[in-house]
Structures are given as C-alpha cells and as structure tokens.
Amino acid sequence: xxxxxxxxxxxxxxxxxxxxxxxxxxxxxxxxxxxxxxxxxxxxxxxxxxxxxxxxxxxxxxxxxxxxxxxxxxxxxxxxxxxxxxxxxxxxxxxxxxxxxxxxxxxxxxxxxxxxxxxxxxxxxxxxxxxxxxxxxxxxxxxxxxxxxxxxxxxxxxxxxxxxxxxxxxxxxxxxxxxxxxxxxxxxxxxxxxxxxxxxxxxxxxxxxxxxxxxxxxxxxxxx
Amino acid sequence: xxxxxxxxxxxxxxxxxxxxxxxxxxxxxxxxxxxxxxxxxxxxxxxxxxxxxxxxxxxxxxxxxxxxxxxxxxxxxxxxxxxxxxxxxxxxxxxxxxxxxxxxxxxxxxxxxxxxxxxxxxxxxxxxxxxxxxxxxxxxxxxxxxxxxxxxxxxxxxxxxxxxxxxxxxxxxxxxxxxxxxxxxxxxxxxxxxxxxxxxxxxxxxxxxxxxxxxxxxxxxxxx
DNA sequence: CCTTAATTTAAGGTTTACCTTATAATAATC
DNA sequence: GATTATTATAAGGTAAACCTTAAATTAAGG
Numbered sequence: 001x002x003x004x005x006x007x008x009x010x011x012x013x014x015x016x017x018x019x020x021x022x023x024x025x026x027x028x029x030x031x032x033x034x035x036x037x038x039x040x041x042x043x044x045x046x047x048x049x050x051x052x053x054x055x056x057x058x059x060x061x062x063x064x065x066x067x068x069x070x071x072x073x074x075x076x077x078x079x080x081x082x083x084x085x086x087x088x089x090x091x092x093x094x095x096x097x098x099x100x101x102x103x104x105x106x107x108x109x110x111x112x113x114x115x116x117x118x119x120x121x122x123x124x125x126x127x128x129x130x131x132x133x134x135x136x137x138x139x140x141x142x143x144x145x146x147x148x149x150x151x152x153x154x155x156x157x158x159x160x161x162x163x164x165x166x167x168x169x170x171x172x173x174x175x176x177x178x179x180x181x182x183x184x185x186x187x188x189x190x191x192x193x194x195x196x197x198x199x200x201x202x203x204x205x206x207x208x209x210x211x212x213x214x215x216x217x218x219x220x221x222x223x224x
Numbered sequence: 225x226x227x228x229x230x231x232x233x234x235x236x237x238x239x240x241x242x243x244x245x246x247x248x249x250x251x252x253x254x255x256x257x258x259x260x261x262x263x264x265x266x267x268x269x270x271x272x273x274x275x276x277x278x279x280x281x282x283x284x285x286x287x288x289x290x291x292x293x294x295x296x297x298x299x300x301x302x303x304x305x306x307x308x309x310x311x312x313x314x315x316x317x318x319x320x321x322x323x324x325x326x327x328x329x330x331x332x333x334x335x336x337x338x339x340x341x342x343x344x345x346x347x348x349x350x351x352x353x354x355x356x357x358x359x360x361x362x363x364x365x366x367x368x369x370x371x372x373x374x375x376x377x378x379x380x381x382x383x384x385x386x387x388x389x390x391x392x393x394x395x396x397x398x399x400x401x402x403x404x405x406x407x408x409x410x411x412x413x414x415x416x417x418x419x420x421x422x423x424x425x426x427x428x429x430x431x432x433x434x435x436x437x438x439x440x441x442x443x444x445x446x447x448x
Numbered sequence: 449c450c451t452t453a454a455t456t457t458a459a460g461g462t463t464t465a466c467c468t469t470a471t472a473a474t475a476a477t478c
Numbered sequence: 479g480a481t482t483a484t485t486a487t488a489a490g491g492t493a494a495a496c497c498t499t500a501a502a503t504t505a506a507g508g
Contacts, residue, residue: 010465030485043466045486050464062474062485092316093342103339110330118317234495255454267496269456274494286455286504 009109011056012078013037014047018057018067019075027064076136077116082108083129083136084119090130091123097130097182098172113138131172132163132182132218147218150188150198151211158187159219166216178207185222233333235280236302237261238271242281242291243299251288300360301340306332307353307360308343314354315347321354321406322396337362355396356387356406356442371442374412374422375435382411383443390440402431409446 017036021028034044048065051057056071067075085107089100111119117138120126127143128134134143147162161184166172179202180186189206190199197210241260245252258268272289275281280295291299309331313324335343341362344350351367352358358367371386385408390396403426404410413430414423421434 039465040467041485042468042487047465089339089342093339093346095339095342103335106334107331110334111327115313115317115319115327118313118319122317253454254456263495264497265455266457266498271495 010047011051011054012074012109014044014051015056015067015071015075016078016082018065019072019079022067025064027060027066029064033065073140076140076142077113078108079142080120080136080138081111081116083133084116084123084126085111086129086131087123087126087135088119091126096176098176099169100130101167101172102169130182131165132161133165145218147220150214150217150219151195153188153198153219153221155188155190156224157221158185158224159221160185161217162220163218164216165218171213171216175209175213178209179203179205180207180209180217186219234271235275235278236298236333238268238275239280239291239295239299240302240306242289243296243303246291249288251284251290253288257289297364300364300366301337302332303366304344304360304362305335305340307357308340308347308350309335310353310355311347311350311359312343315350320400322400323393324354325391325396326393354406355389356385357389369442371444374438374441374443377412377422377443377445379412379414380448381445382409382448383445384409385441386444387442388440389442395437395440399433399437402433403427403429404431404433404441410443 014033014037017033018028021032021036025032030044030048031041033048034041037044048057048059051071052059055068056074057065058068059065082104085104086097086100089095089103090097095103120138126135134145136142145163150159153159161180161182164172164175164180164182166175175181184202187201188198189201192198195211197208198214200207200209238257238261241257242252245256245260254268254272255265257272258265261268272281272283275295276283279292280298281289282292283289306328309328310321310324313319313327314321319327344362350359358369360366369387374383377383385404385406388396388399388404388406390399399405408426411425412422413425415421416423419435421432422438424431424433
C-alpha cells in the first residue's frame with residue numbers, strides 16, 4: 001500500500017490542453033493555455049518550465065510553446081484513454097453522452113497501457129468518442145478528422161452531425177435538448193444577416209443556434 | 225476545465241485502511257495504520273487530526289482510532305468502488321485476478337455514485353470481488369464474510385477456497401502459480417510440527433505453504 | 449513504583465501546484 | 479523610435495501530504 005500524491009495528473013491536463021490548442025495554432029500562447037485551464041498565466045509558466053525540463057514541451061520565449069515528440073505521444077495517450085473511457089461510459093454503462101466528459105477526465109489518469117488496450121479491445125476498437133472525436137491509435141497517431149464546420153454550410157444544404165465539440169455538460173445538454181446529436185441530419189434553413197445565428201431544421205422542428213455554438217459542430221454534407 | 229489537485233485521494237486510502245484494520249480490532253493503533261500505509265506514524269497522526277476535524281474518525285489518545293458512522297459509510301463506499309472495479313477488470317477486460325488490485329486502487333477514487341451504480345448494474349450486482357471479498361452494498365452495509373481460516377483446518381479435511389486476502393501482486397501470482405485460486409478445492413495433507421507449514425493437495429499436486437501465507441486464505445470446509 | 453515502550457506534540461523541511469502583486473523584458477504597432 | 483500590450487521573472491504566500499529529529503506524555507509490565 002502507498003499513498004503518495006499523484007503528480008502526473010496536472011501535467012497530463014496540460015498536455016491535453018496544449019495538444020488541443022496546438023491543432024489550430026502551431027505555437028500555443030501560454031496565456032491561451034492558462035485561460036483554457038482556468039489558471040493564472042504565472043502558474044502556467046511555472047508548470048511549463050517543469051515540463052520543459054522533462055522534455056515534454058518546447059518553449060520559445062515570448063512566442064509560445066509546442067509539444068515535443070515525447071509530449072505529443074503522451075498527450076495522445078491521455079486523449080486515447082479519455083475517449084475510450086467515454087465510450088465505455090456510454091456504450092457499457094449507458095450514461096448519456098452529454099455527461100461522460102467529466103467522469104472520463106477522472107478515469108483518464110488511472111490506467112496503464114495494459115488496461116487501456118484491454119478496454120479498447122472490449123469496446124471493439126472504436127474509432128470515435130461519443131462526441132465524434134477521433135480516438136488516437138495505440139501507436140500514437142491521431143486519425144484525421146472528417147467533415148466541415150457547420151458555419152460553412154449555406155442555406156438549403158443538408159448535412160449529418162459528425163462532431164459536437166464542447167466539453168461543458170450544460171452546453172451539451174442544451175444542444176441535446178434541441179435534438180442535436182451525433183448522426184442527426186439537419187438542414188440549414190436560414191443564416192441571419194451579417195453571418196448571424198443559423199436556423200436549422202432538425203427532424204420536424206426548427207432550431208436557432210448562435211454562431212459561437214455552430215462553430216463547435218462539425219458536419220458531413222449530404223446530398224438532398 | 226480545471227486542474228486543482230485531488231485531495232480526496234489520501235483520506236480515502238486512510239479510510240480503507242482503518243476499516244480493514246478495524247475488522248479485527250475495535251481500536252486501531254495509529255502505528256498499525258502507519259505501517260499499513262507505509263508512512264511515518266507522525267504523518268499518520270497529522271492526517272488523523274485532519275480527519276477527526278472532518279468527523280471521519282474518532283481518536284482516543286494513546287489508545288487508537290475508530291471510524292465514525294460517517295467515516296464508515298465513506299470507507300465502505302470506497303471499498304465498494306474498489307471491488308466493483310476489480311470485478312470489471314477481470315470480468316469485462318479479462319485481466320488476471322492477481323493483478324487487478326493496483327489498477328482498482330487508481331480507479332476507486334474516480335467515480336461518483338452515478339457511475340458506481342451503473343457499473344454495479346452492468347456487472348450484474350456481483351456480491352464478491354475477484355479475491356472473494358464481499359462487496360459492500362450501495363446502502364453501506366458490508367455483508368458478513370463466510371468461511372473459516374485455512375489455519376483452522378486439520379489434516380485430512382477438505383475445503384473450497386473462498387477468499388484470498390493478500391493485495392500484493394507478487395504474492396498473489398505466487399499463490400496462483402501453485403494452483404491456488406477462488407473456488408479451488410484442496411485437502412490438508414499435513415501440518416508440520418509446532419503448527420508449521422501446511423502441505424496441501426490441490427488438484428493433482430502437492431503444495432507447501434507457510435503459516436503466514438495460509439492465514440491469508442479463507443476456506444469453506446466440504447465433506448469428503 | 450519505576451522503567452521501558454508506545455504515543456503524541458513540536459519544530460522545521462520538502463514537493464507539487466496553485467495564488468497575487470510587481471517589475472522587467474520583449475514584440476508589435478502607431 | 480516611443481508607446482502599448484503581451485510575456486516573463488521575481489518575490490512571497492497558501493494548502494495538502496509527506497518527511498525527520500527531538501522532546502514530552504502516557505500506558506503497561508516487571
């Protein structure tokens with residue numbers, strides 16, 4: 001038996017965040033990272049220094065940070081565990097997909113490769129998490145995401161929901177309550193002037209969602 | 225997103241230990257607790273103070289400690305989660321029972337009641353962990369253990385293995401490699417003089433195990 | 449009763465991961 | 479080139495859990 005405080009947890013959160021933020025920008029600003037993790041930039045800088053000394057990230061002062069290959073591998077391992085646990089929670093335990101993120105955040109730090117791969121096997125090697133995000137492979141590769149942003153659709157176009165990005169349960173429940181879910185087919189009815197809120201047709205109802213929200217949804221256009 | 229260090233982990237380990245040690249003795253010596261957790265008695269005392277202020281344990285100076293009702297409930301909740309995860313790891317992921325304890329130790333801290341009960345349901349509300357220990361109920365009751373200690377058997381008696389207590393993987397693999405496993409039937413062939421090592425007949429082989437080891441095994445006598 | 453052993457308290461230290469406030473350095477823009 | 483905003487560093491603090499060493503207290507046995 002041993003107690004010892006788990007020290008890998010925080011760095012793993014950082015790795016995940018840096019990876020995610022790094023998908024859009026090559027160099028991630030520490031201030032952006034701090035905001036994403038809801039911590040002060042000073043604390044983030046401190047931690048980055050520790051992670052630099054562990055060769056997990058590369059820091060270009062006044063420019064930003066970037067994962068090293070080692071850091072990238074670790075980040076993908078954490079993301080893999082996270083998304084596999086999410087699948088487990090929905091597929092095996094029947095929890096609603098809107099609510100599995102937070103639990104998976106706890107579980108993701110507690111499972112070595114042996115358990116992770118056994119879990120993946122049990123789940124039938126799923127390729128996507130319940131929100132539609134691709135699950136990194138055991139070899140540390142992130143499959144290319146498919147689809148386009150909902151914002152890119154023009155009125156009249158139809159599409160199938162591929163990814164619902166937000167991690168916040170409240171937001172997801174909001175979207176879910178309006179019929180938005182993975183695989184659902186929708187049609188853009190109208191875009192308010194000046195690139196404003198979208199009016200969508202989902203099933204037999206009309207739903208209006210703001211630009212902010214719409215940008216978090218990835219879709220696959222389908223021919224009418 | 226939030227980082228913040230998980231502070232419930234250590235107290236939960238203490239609760240588990242105190243519960244386990246409290247099964248044999250009403251009052252648990254802090255030194256015994258410290259030894260069980262591999263920490264210094266001074267550190268243990270410190271933590272006990274914190275737990276007393278949270279009304280989890282009762283401390284009678286120079287005598288020992290005891291769980292309060294609140295502490296007992298929490299301890300049983302942790303043990304329930306632990307044993308359910310163990311069952312999950314063996315039953316669903318196919319990991320060997322000798323090796324699931326450590327992983328379960330990580331998972332036990334990461335699951336609220338919702339997840340725990342969904343897990344219990346998925347597993348079919350098992351009543352015992354893979355080592356034969358009873359799983360506390362969701363209501364916070366610990367089922368009475370059945371069986372007697374292997375030490376109590378006399379030569380010639382036959383019995384079925386009910387519980388294999390040790391948590392150490394090495395020890396468990398040692399026992400496993402000699403054919404000892406839950407449900408296995410054995411017969412006591414001989415007890416060395418002065419209450420010494422036992423020679424057991426398991427299947428078609430003879431196995432000698434020391435008193436220490438034997439005391440960790442609970443059996444159910446079966447008529448010949 | 450007195451000594452020994454166990455227990456507790458005190459004092460000071462460590463690590464991790466956070467915080468704030470303030471100053472210094474750099475980048476970007478006017 | 480000077481100003482502004484961002485970024486970094488410095489300094490000092492907090493909290494949880496651990497550590498050691500040393501002194502004080504209490505229990506228990508001869």
